[in-house]
Amino acid sequence: MEANKTVTTDFVLLGLWPEFSHLIVLMGLILLVYAVAVMANAALIVLIWLDTRLHVPMYFLLSQLSLIDLALISTSVPKMVANFFSGKRTISQVGCGAQIFFSLTLGIAECLLLTFMALDRYVAICKPLRYSTIVSHATCTHMVTGSWAGGATTSLAHTAYAMHFPVCGRREIPHFLCEVMALLKLTCEDISAYVKSVVVSSFLVVLIPLGLILASYALIFLTVLRMNSPEGRSKALATCSSHLCVVSLYFGPAILVYMRPGSSKTPRLNQSLFMFNAILTPMLNPLIYSLRNKDVLAALKSTVASARPLRKLEDSFRRLSRAWRMGRVLG
Template sequence: METDNETITTDFILLGLWPELSHLVILMCIILLVYFVAVMGNAVLILLIWLDSRLHSPMYFLLSQLSLIDLTLISTSVPKMVTNFFSGKRTISQIGCGTQIFFSLTLGIAECLLLTLMSYDRYIAICNPLRYSVIMSHTICTQMAIGSWVGGAVTSLIHTVYAMHFPICHPREIPHFLCEVMALLKLTCEDISAYVKSVVVSSFLVVLIPLSLILISYTLIFLTILHMNSPEGRNKALATCFSHLCVVSLYFGPAILVYMRPDSSKTPKLNQSLFMFNAIFTPMLNPLIYSLRNKDVIVAMKSIIIRRCPLGRMKACTHL
């Protein structure tokens, strides 16, 4: 529809990642490489856990869900960002923007909940090993995974619908590489102070409370480890927790800085950097952390490679 030679549109314009940089092509190529590594790493990890019976345990089932979340999370932003950059078109439709907000929030909250449940799994495995198979049954693990996805989806749907209903009265330019709730709300001229407070409360519920539960779980775990008589058992218990603690630090650190900082300290550049780390680099690092430091995953990978190698190359494969 055209009025007075001006086109009225509901599309938004994503200004992109640091548009003032002079070497954006190099940055986009690096991001594409990170995306490829993240997709391959998470897909391989999911495939290994599915194919190898030695990885059919609660811990690895939850890990496969984490990889699925990471795989989907990075795919909600990178393809659109790279396509916009190389095509020269920076627009995103209103439906596309709402969809991107919904999925990014759903996956972020689901990962937060899942990491909390994974710490509970480690707590049961180390502090109550005799009842582990009973408490962490297949049914319970499935319910944990479903609960994480549903909890993320419901919370995200509420925020997405509410944020998208505000009228836009400023230029429809979002200083970000993806549609993000707080960046979108800066375009409205209505008083959103009440909604911003609700975002802070939601952040407290889905970030600080799970983080507190994780810290409590690991405090109890480390107290149990200190009382172990066997050095081998102590080292094995620490090894199983180290990877999860690394992932928790990578995820919760930027999340707290994004949503828990005072408004006066929030700048578009810093927010973009934190979002890029959380939504792009963390999904690449998670499978690397779990695979490189996990003997079970490495053994499963070697086993799959050997089985898929031709008979004539069997000797070469066994040296992998």
């Protein structure tokens, strides 16, 4: 009797495109993406922490973005890969709620953080003389805290509300992770009012930040056009282009998932959009900022160069240790 109760409280994740004939290849690619994302984001965080030239607000916010991406991809990929290779596709009710909470928290926190990063670029380019006073260390701390707190508060409300609905029939979620709209399709109650609230909150969480970002860049481009120095103009555009690429990668799929009419009726498309946002974007973000940013590349070269003497010293110690051991043997 207890075993039956345990089974009925678990959910079954059907996985990413279960009808796909080459799932092993797909899982191998996802594992590769995960490895690259973890190494790239971790390397960027360590690099910003080690190099004093990157101890400025823009890179502090960038390190937080990498931390969010690192956590976001880790909420779905390890469980998905473990389910695939073990053959067990179940996830407990607590685990499902935790996955919804963390994925929503990190997604909303990234949305808010990208908005603060755009405002940071606006102040740096449009009000450079007041930048150090407006964007202080305390301000950056408030930005990061506000991003995490806003994400956690909104996520907690949605998670608690979605998880309290009773589930009818099969507890199979047609997704590779527990997601609010996919979970709500299993309930036997009328959820039309809640779906409307999800759309409204999506407008508040996604469209308002996107509007602030677009307004910031409109003012930035007007300021850049008035610059007399070609070098200053190209530098300003270079620092903004990376952020605009990341903004496009984030907001495009988010708008299509939560604001597309009848989006809950197209699970395959939603899975593809979620895979892009939750798996591919965390890998692409650090690469975009690293490969397109001269300061990050210079810091990386400096860190690698400073590590070479340490390697030489380590090799010398190894040779001395080997020679000492040989001397003891011969003695």
